[in-house]
Amino acid sequence: MPELPEIEAWRRALDEPVSASPILKAGPAHVATLKTFDPPLAVLEGRKLAGAERRAKRLLFPTEDGELVVLVHLMTAGRLKFLRSGEPGPKAPAFRLVFQDGSQLVLTEAGSKKRAGVWLLTPEEAEVELAHLGPDALHLGAERLGEILASESRRLHSLLRDQRVIAGIGRAWANEILHHAQLSPFALSRELEPDEVERLALAIDAELTRGLELRERGANDKRTYRVHNKLGEPCYLCGTPLARVDYEEHTVYYCPQCQTGGRVLKDRRLSRLLR
Ligand SMILES: [Zn+2]
16 A cells, blocks of 8 residues: 555645646546545536645645545555646546646556545545544654654554554555664554654654655655565665564564564464464
């Protein structure tokens, strides 16, 4: 699933083009993709978008008149593409906006399962829709992070991925961040020393910024990640082969030298416990 760096890179790329020309035609949208039916998409026609905004892993396209917001959640496989006038696009996108200058914004989704969503809301409704999200992960700062960590006792990998607590990080960037901070994915949030909280705050910003810069230049996963999905590859700091452990429904990657003091973590997947 795309996380904060990926979504923010797309937001930056879309901000200008989507606001260049008023909307000529809104839709059609796949029945599973469009999550709202009132007002109909046609109310967007003739209006101009103000640009692209991001909240956690979602993209928002407010209209210039301040009356409506198109909210997009791409989930795992959804992708937004801006097509210049005349540029060929998909035949049946999950959602489409055609602009008066002939350009288009299209949402496609690989695979048969339609999980990505589009909502047409008022700004107030959008606020309600996003109210459950915690503060954005980028530029959170050590003080705020310290308060969050102290508020409940959680394993770090799980806490970082919880959108209600900190918004924007998923499993890939949690792996990268915890490695950068040299902290165990299973460390308990309340047991961190002040210097470790500081390190984690710096690692969050450093890794998300690194990811954003790479994604803006079009880097693929292999080039972007240094720990995630790199089982057995040498740690970029110490050369130890990176390890993997199953945790909840996720696979966590880590360096047994840099993060867990030479300890290999045991699987904590429920199925293993029941065996
Ligand atoms: Zn290492």
